[in-house]
Amino acid sequence: xxxxxxxxxxxxxxxxxxxxxxxxxxxxxxxxxxxxxxxxxxxxxxxxxxxxxxxxxxxxxxxxxxxxxxxxxxxxxxxxxxxxxxxxxxxxxxxxxxxxxxxxxxxxxxxxxxxxxxxxxxxxxxxxxxxxxxxxxxxxxxxxxxxxxxx
Amino acid sequence: xxxxxxxxxxxxxxxxxxxxxxxxxxxxxxxxxxxxxxxxxxxxxxxxxxxxxxxxxxxxxxxxxxxxxxxxxxxxxxxxxxxxxxxxxxxxxxxxxxxxxxxxxxxxxxxxxxxxxxxxxxxxxxxxxxxxxxxxxxxxxxxxxxxxxxxxxxxxxxxxxxxxxxxxxxxxxxxxxxxxxxxxxxxxxxxxxxxxxxxxxxxxxxxxxxxxxxxxxxxxxxxxxxxxxxxxxxxxxxxxxxxxxxxxxxxxxxxxxxxxxxxxxxxxxxxxxxxxxxxxxxxxxxxxxxxxxxxxxxxxxxxxxxxxxxxxxxxxxxxxxxxxxxxxxxxxxxxxxxxxxxxxxxxxxxxxxxxxxxxxxxxxxxxxxxxxxxxxxxxxxxxxxxxxxxxxxxxxxxxxxxxxxxxxxxxxxxxxxxxxxxxxxxxxxxxxxxxxxxxxxxxxxxxxxxxxxxxxxxxxxxxxxxxxxxxxxxxxxxxxxxxxxxxxxxxxxxxxxxxxxxxxxxxxxxxxxxxxxxxxxxxxxxxxxxxxxxxxxxxxxxxxxxxxxxxxxxxxxxxxxxxxxxxxxxxxxxxxxxxxxxxxxxxxxxxxxxxxxxxxxxxxxxxxxxxxxxxxxxxxxxxxxxxxxxxxxxxxxxxxxxxxxxxx
Numbered sequence: 001x002x003x004x005x006x007x008x009x010x011x012x013x014x015x016x017x018x019x020x021x022x023x024x025x026x027x028x029x030x031x032x033x034x035x036x037x038x039x040x041x042x043x044x045x046x047x048x049x050x051x052x053x054x055x056x057x058x059x060x061x062x063x064x065x066x067x068x069x070x071x072x073x074x075x076x077x078x079x080x081x082x083x084x085x086x087x088x089x090x091x092x093x094x095x096x097x098x099x100x101x102x103x104x105x106x107x108x109x110x111x112x113x114x115x116x117x118x119x120x121x122x123x124x125x126x127x128x129x130x131x132x133x134x135x136x137x138x139x140x141x142x143x144x145x146x147x148x149x150x151x
Numbered sequence: 152x153x154x155x156x157x158x159x160x161x162x163x164x165x166x167x168x169x170x171x172x173x174x175x176x177x178x179x180x181x182x183x184x185x186x187x188x189x190x191x192x193x194x195x196x197x198x199x200x201x202x203x204x205x206x207x208x209x210x211x212x213x214x215x216x217x218x219x220x221x222x223x224x225x226x227x228x229x230x231x232x233x234x235x236x237x238x239x240x241x242x243x244x245x246x247x248x249x250x251x252x253x254x255x256x257x258x259x260x261x262x263x264x265x266x267x268x269x270x271x272x273x274x275x276x277x278x279x280x281x282x283x284x285x286x287x288x289x290x291x292x293x294x295x296x297x298x299x300x301x302x303x304x305x306x307x308x309x310x311x312x313x314x315x316x317x318x319x320x321x322x323x324x325x326x327x328x329x330x331x332x333x334x335x336x337x338x339x340x341x342x343x344x345x346x347x348x349x350x351x352x353x354x355x356x357x358x359x360x361x362x363x364x365x366x367x368x369x370x371x372x373x374x375x376x377x378x379x380x381x382x383x384x385x386x387x388x389x390x391x392x393x394x395x396x397x398x399x400x401x402x403x404x405x406x407x408x409x410x411x412x413x414x415x416x417x418x419x420x421x422x423x424x425x426x427x428x429x430x431x432x433x434x435x436x437x438x439x440x441x442x443x444x445x446x447x448x449x450x451x452x453x454x455x456x457x458x459x460x461x462x463x464x465x466x467x468x469x470x471x472x473x474x475x476x477x478x479x480x481x482x483x484x485x486x487x488x489x490x491x492x493x494x495x496x497x498x499x500x501x502x503x504x505x506x507x508x509x510x511x512x513x514x515x516x517x518x519x520x521x522x523x524x525x526x527x528x529x530x531x532x533x534x535x536x537x538x539x540x541x542x543x544x545x546x547x548x549x550x551x552x553x554x555x556x557x558x559x560x561x562x563x564x565x566x567x568x569x570x571x572x573x574x575x576x577x578x579x580x581x582x583x584x585x586x587x588x589x590x591x592x593x594x595x596x597x598x599x600x601x602x603x604x605x606x607x608x609x610x611x612x613x614x615x616x617x618x619x620x621x622x623x624x625x626x627x628x629x630x631x632x633x634x635x636x637x638x639x640x641x642x643x644x645x646x647x648x649x650x651x652x653x654x655x656x657x658x659x660x661x662x663x664x665x666x667x668x669x670x671x672x673x674x675x676x677x678x679x680x681x682x683x684x685x686x687x688x689x690x691x692x693x694x695x696x697x698x699x700x701x702x703x704x705x706x707x708x709x710x711x712x713x714x715x716x717x718x719x720x721x722x723x724x725x726x727x728x729x730x731x732x733x734x735x736x737x738x739x740x741x742x743x744x745x746x747x748x749x750x751x752x753x754x755x756x757x758x759x760x761x762x763x764x765x766x767x768x769x770x771x772x773x774x775x776x777x778x779x780x781x782x783x784x785x786x787x788x789x790x791x792x793x794x795x796x797x798x799x
Contacts, residue, residue, distance in 0.1 A: 021357050022278035037258075038279055040359050081376065081472040083224065088252050088469055091357040093308035099478075101464045107474060108464050123359075129222060129372040130472075 001057035002039035003046065005032050008053035015045035015054070018119060020091035042091055042121035070120030071135040075110055079132035082107035086124035086133055094118045153361025155221045155709035156180050160193070161259045161281055163274060165347050166207055166266030170281050175260065181712070182797060184217040184685030185260040187243055188726040190232030193263055194241075195733045195798075202737070204236035205321065205346045207267045213312065213352060214261040215254035216687010219469070220360030222368035223705040224375055225692025227251050227469030230684055235338040236346075237323045237527075237582055238603040240739050241625045241730045242338030243684070247468030247476075248330035250354070251687055253310030257281075257356030264349055273351040275305075279358075286350035290319060293520035294328035301353050310354045315522030318345035320572050323581040324527035324605075328519060332489035333468070333476075336524035337629060338604065339582070363711030371701045371708060378699040379472050383413035387456030390422065391447045394429025398442065398760045401660075405653040408640030408694030415475040415691055418455035420493035425450050427493070428501060431613040431760025435501045436556060437533040438599045438610070438749050441759020445501055452506045453496050461512075462490055468689070475691060481512045488516040491525075497608035498529025499566075503536055504556040510563050521570040527582050530605035532565050534583045535575070537597045543590060550574040602744030604628030612752045612761040615663055615771070619673045622768050623775050623786065625730035627744040631690050633676025635662050635669075642696040643675055646703060647716045650675045665767055670774030675720070677779075681730075682723030725796045728779060728788050732798055741786030742772075 002023075005015075011029040023039045026032030034045070046054040046062025047070060054062040073086070073095065080102075087095050087110050094117040095110055102109040110133075112118060125133040158180075162171045175189070183192050190212045202208035211233040218226035229251035235242025254262060257276040264274075271286040289297050294315035301311050310329065317325035318341030326336030327344055362368045385393075397403065414422035427433040428442055428450050435445050458479070466476030466489065477490035491499075491511055499505060499514045518525050538544040539554035546553070550568070552561040552575070568576025579586045583598040583605055599606065601621045607630035611618025616635035624632050644652040651668045662669075683693055683702065692700055703716040734741065745768050748754070752765035777783040780792030793799075 035279075038358075040357055081380075082465065082467050082474060083472050084227075084249060084467055084469050085222075088220070088249060088256075090308075093306060096307065099464065106462075106465050107467070127222065129224060129369055129470075130376065 001041070002036035003034055003041060003043070003057060004055045005034055006053050006055060007031065008051045010051055012050065014048045014050065018044045018048050020044070020119065040091060042119060042123065044119035044121060047120065068138055070118070071122065071137055072112060072115060072118050072120060073122075073124050073133045074136045076132045076134065077102055077109055079130045080109055081130045081132070082109065083129065085127050085129060086110050089123040089127035091121065091123060092117050092119055095124055153363060155217060155360065155362050156185050157255055157258050157260050157358070159259050160189070161262045161276075163262065163264045163281070163283070164266045165264055165268040165272065165283075165349060168268075168283055170283070180217070182722065183726055183729070184682070184722060186214045186216040186685040186687050187230040187232060187681065188685035188722070189261050190214040190230060190243070191241070191726055191729045191733065193261070194232060194234070195729055195736065198234065200736050200738070202234060204234045204239065204343060207265065209234045209343055210263050210265045211340060211343045211347065212261050212263040213254060215251040217685055218705055218709055219687040220252045220255050221362040221705070221709040222365055222372060223709065224372050224470050224472055225689045225700065226687045227471060228684070228687045228689050229254065229335070231327055231335040231340050233338070233340045233343045234737065235340065235604070235626070236342050237339035238627055238744070239737070240602055240627060240744065241733045242340055243626055244326055244335035244337040244340050245631060245684065246327070246329060246333050246335035247471070247689065248333035249469045250310045250312050250329045252360065252469050253354040253356065255360045256358050257354050258358045262352065264347055267346065268348040271348045271350050273349065273353060275353045275355075277355040289350050291316065294522045295331050295520050297351060298329075298331060301351060305353060305355055308355065311351055313351040313522070314341045314344045315520055317521040317523040317570055317580070318342060320580070321345045322523060322569070322572065323585065324524045324531065325522050326524050328522045332516070332519035334519055334522065334524070336526070338626060339524075341522050362709045364708045367708035368705065371704050375700050376472060378409065378695050379412055380416055381409060381413045383410070383417050387418065387454055387459070390455065391425035391429050391450065394426035395447070397426070397430040402656055402658050404656050405639040406636060408642075408696055411640060411694050412473055412691065416473050418459055419475040419477055419490050421458050421491065421496055422455045423493050424453045424455055424496055427497070427608070429760070432610055433497045433501050433608050434599070434610045434750070436504055437502060437537045437597060439537070440504070441756055441761065443759045445504065449506055450501070452508050453500055453511070457508060458490060463487075466490070471689065471692065473691065479512065481516065482509060483513055485513075485516045488512055489519065491515040494608050495525035495529070498526045499532075502529050502533040502608065503562050505559050505562050506557065507559040510559045514563060514566055517566065517570065523570060526607055527605045528566055528569060530599065531569065531579045531583050531586060532562055534586065534597055535565060535579055536562070538590065538594050541597070543592045543594050544575070548575055599747045599750050600628065601746040602627030606630065606746060606750065609634065610761060611746065611750055611766055612756070612764045615766045616673060616676070618746055618751060618766045618768060619771050619775055620677065621750070622745045623741070623772055624677065625727065625734050628746075632680045633673055635672070637690070637694070638672045638676050640694040640696065641676065641679060642698060643679060646697040647675070647720055649717070663764065663766065665770040665774065667774060669771070670778045673775050674778035677727050678720045678723035680723070681726040682719055685722065685726055724779065725798070728781070728792060728796055729798055731781060731786070732788050732793060735787045
């Protein structure tokens with residue numbers, strides 16, 4: 001299953017620039033299409049589309065959300081087992097492992113190195129076997145990033 | 152329902168530059184899983200009999216695990232497969248890091264290379280498109296440097312597997328490197344990549360990896376997490392004494408791997424350095440010495456506490472909660488290095504009687520960058536030292552190097568020569584067996600190899616199980632397929648019906664008694680590890696015990712099958728038999744792969760932990776091969792066995 005683009009699309013290209021799988025193609029100002037083999041259902045296109053032209057895998061229309069309000073992962077270091085699964089699951093590469101150990105620990109920790117690149121897909125949180133990542137609205141997320149960087 | 156496998160492979164013909172995607176039928180995964188199983192299936196069916204390992208007909212495969220990326224833990228291992236130029240047999244090498252999920256993210260379960268390119272190339276895969284690119288400016292660079300260049304170009308998320316100069320120079324003991332020093336080193340498959348002129352594989356996919364029942368996967372993983380990361384109240388200085396106790400005690404109990412996972416967590420594999428030397432598990436002085444040659448007062452330089460003090464941060468492979476690796480700060484040319492593993496420390500240290508830890512750190516990084524196997528490199532250096540000490544090699548031969556036991560400077564210089572293939576190094580860069588053939592003068596007596604491959608740093612005279620697997624496996628000389636100790640820790644009897652449970656207390660000497668039970672135990676280890684290599688599981692995780700690390704349940708939850716552990720053991724048996732059938736197809740006589748007599752204790756040692764011990768490999772072979780339904784005398788799978796397992 002994959003996301004699909006409806007006739008409402010005006011070909012602005014916002015989704016093309018964002019799609020981490022390179023699945024969307026189309027000429028500027030013309031109807032775009034999604035390659036179902038490449039689509040990973042991250043939903044970024046649906047969140048960014050000003051025309052609400054996207055249908056998700058179940059056929060439900062997507063609603064545009066202001067990018068500053070997209071959810072971002074918050075890391076709960078106490079639960080984190082440093083297994084790298086979240087970093088691997090991130091399709092953008094904005095979540096990375098630190099080069100230094102966590103405070104009072106020996107393991108590295110995942111942190112949102114590039115919050116502006118995060119597309120809010122939540123794959124990291126879904127993949128975490130220890131439930132150490134929670135998707136939160138930006139205010140909380142911004143605070144966590146700062147907290148983690150200072151740690 | 153989501154499947155845990157991608158159902159596709161990529162076949163790359165380097166001679167013609169064609170790349171072909173192929174769908175693999177579900178039945179193949181049901182019979183062989185992916186990983187090593189899929190690799191064996193493809194290589195057995197597609198490689199013409201008698202193919203030259205260094206010719207265009209050899210196929211080199213990068214295979215990800217069946218469970219990789221499904222939400223299971225300890226499942227981040229990938230298997231490199233090919234016909235080994237070192238042994239001429241089935242060759243495989245296993246590696247962790249982050250490369251295994253990257254293969255699946257590109258939409259493939261495995262990527263295979265055949266043919267030989269006319270100029271250096273690398274494979275680049277992104278968004279379902281694979282291309283071969285020119286690697287002219289990468290050729291000649293070391294593995295870490297190449298990875299840095301490629302990651303600068305493609306971004307830090309790109310997964311890179313690469314050969315170093317050692318592979319380029321077709322040294323038969325070279326491997327394939329990823330993550331700045333995790334290396335699939337065994338079986339000499341780096342040489343195959345080198346001869347194919349394939350410098351690197353760069354993967355940048357984002358395809359998602361499914362699982363039949365993701366919730367069940369998570370539930371099982373959470374259950375498993377309860378059993379890892381137990382704190383160990385044992386200080387590092389005591390580890391040698393633990394080994395000494397294990398040496399003197401006549402009776403032992405089956406060991407619980409939870410203790411080992413705690414050691415791995417705290418120190419990494421190096422936690423066993425001194426324990427192994429003291430108990431007689433580590434071969435010393437080119438397999439001729441004993442623990443008396445390297446007493447605790449001398450081996451304290453490689454105490455794991457010292458190594459740990461240089462660690463900056465732990466290194467976890469993909470999906471591993473233990474994190475036995477580490478990134479260390481070092482003195483000298485390279486500021487950072489992967490923490491040297493037990494095998495590296497003992498091969499470059501104890502086997503050459505070298506106690507200088509700084510030199511071991513340096514050599515570890517040097518060999519990782521060159522893409523050379525630390526085990527084989529250390530063993531070959533030790534062989535050269537013994538030849539020099541015995542007068543077979545002269546100062547003229549060595550280019551002025553004073554190759555004495557423990558002469559750190561000379562050993563470092565020798566290994567540098569091996570990496571660069573200069574002077575005596577050129578002679579030694581293909582391992583001990585070939586070196587001995589070139590040197591002659593009776594030097595063969597000082598080689599220790601199984602079928603041409605140097606065994607790992609676990610002495611089969613201490614645990615005869617190691618000699619069984621070194622000698623009788625389709626991949627000779629490998630230590631990650633079984634041993635008496637591994638059997639105790641796998642605790643398979645708790646999940647699989649019909650396999651023996653060790654007595655709660657037994658004498659150490661009873662391990663050397665050849666009986667049907669030993670054969671069943673060894674066969675169970677091989678089946679289980681073949682299954683694990685198909686699933687992409689890490690042996691260290693499996694040490695925690697079959698009941699605590701739910702491999703069989705993960706396989707069921709990921710695939711949606713409803714199979715019993717015994718059914719999965721049959722999958723392992725099928726993979727193992729297919730590998731042996733591969734060897735037979737290529738004209739290998741399994742009997743020729745028995746490990747050298749020195750390691751068997753044919754002339755037993757006169758002192759030390761393994762005093763008076765010898766292993767009757769002939770008798771063990773009959774039992775082990777018979778257990779698989781292979782001819783007990785020749786080791787070749789019988790017709791009815793192949794038929795029963797559905798191998799054509």
